[in-house]
Amino acid sequence: MKALDRVADFVIWAIVRLLMLVKKDWYEKNRSRVEEWRLTLYALNRTPTGIIGLVLSLGFVITGIVGPYVAPYSYNDFLYLERPELYLVPPGEYGMLLGTDIYGRDVFSLMLYGARVSLIISVVTIAFGVPLGILLGLIAGYYGGKVDEVIMRITDMFLAFPALVLALALAATLPERIREFLISNPDFATFMAFIFGVSPEDAIHLAPLISIFTALIVVWWPVYARVVRGMVLVEREKTYVEAAKALGYSTWRIMTRHILPNIMSPIVVLITFDFATVNLLAAGLSFLGLGAQPPIVDWGSLINMGGSRFPTAWWLVYFPGVAIFLTALGWNLLGDALRDVFDPKFRRRIEFRV
Numbered sequence: 001m002k003a004l005d006r007v008a009d010f011v012i013w014a015i016v017r018l019l020m021l022v023k024k025d026w027y028e029k030n031r032s033r034v035e036e037w038r039l040t041l042y043a044l045n046r047t048p049t050g051i052i053g054l055v056l057s058l059g060f061v062i063t064g065i066v067g068p069y070v071a072p073y074s075y076n077d078f079l080y081l082e083r084p085e086l087y088l089v090p091p092g093e094y095g096m097l098l099g100t101d102i103y104g105r106d107v108f109s110l111m112l113y114g115a116r117v118s119l120i121i122s123v124v125t126i127a128f129g130v131p132l133g134i135l136l137g138l139i140a141g142y143y144g145g146k147v148d149e150v151i152m153r154i155t156d157m158f159l160a161f162p163a164l165v166l167a168l169a170l171a172a173t174l175p176e177r178i179r180e181f182l183i184s185n186p187d188f189a190t191f192m193a194f195i196f197g198v199s200p201e202d203a204i205h206l207a208p209l210i211s212i213f214t215a216l217i218v219v220w221w222p223v224y225a226r227v228v229r230g231m232v233l234v235e236r237e238k239t240y241v242e243a244a245k246a247l248g249y250s251t252w253r254i255m256t257r258h259i260l261p262n263i264m265s266p267i268v269v270l271i272t273f274d275f276a277t278v279n280l281l282a283a284g285l286s287f288l289g290l291g292a293q294p295p296i297v298d299w300g301s302l303i304n305m306g307g308s309r310f311p312t313a314w315w316l317v318y319f320p321g322v323a324i325f326l327t328a329l330g331w332n333l334l335g336d337a338l339r340d341v342f343d344p345k346f347r348r349r350i351e352f353r354v
Contacts, residue, residue: 056330137228
């Protein structure tokens, strides 16, 4: 525990020093916030499931970041063309750690590239969908009245459709338009190729993946809008909000500097769980043929490839399936631990122990 606490202190102080480079007196004005961060990490260090979840989640993130750079082979190394004996090689043969696919590509390398694809889809979906939902929820809950009615009715329209069905519809109709956009905007196509860790020549094949996270963003924000709106309705009646109004603070400052920090704990927990959900949903869409298209690959498309050849090519199903399972398990364990850590009663027991 003490070793983990030292790691937590190192991470926190590294963040503080970076913030102090921007604003020298940041620490003096946010000393209590820094202590709150330390207590949060100390509490997380004392939850075994949280540690397991954090290790699995960090492993997924690190693999997604460095995977394409450390892969033994590129995703477009079709070794079968030069060496026909590498067609569907089982794990361990011919020096292939996890075997090869139908094109003779190294499955271990494809797993690393697939981690980058899953990470980008998760991060982009959460980074764009969640802030949109939070903003609309803040506005609806704080203003109420007609503003609340309009935003919530629009939210209800999106929630009326099952998320998977709506995502399927959008992911099936968007790729052609996105492909045309990539062709007409080569700079954007090159940027997306860099983000996904593929060659610029294959950027046009990213259209299905871009359509997936676009579809997920569309179906993701309504849940956050409704959850945030409910919490804001409670918070706006509290004394500190009335005091901020009496001091003449602007509406935007009250919503973002006073109300939002007090409702962030449940939102952070929900975001953690949603990283697992986005991974599962994106893999499901790829498994159905709406995701990565050759030569680009992700975990769901690998399972799709191996499904028709199972159990002969069992490794094409087993290894991506294990990766998806461990990733989802890690985020769920981490989210469950954070939910306990943010609970005041649990935190109080941890503080006494520390």
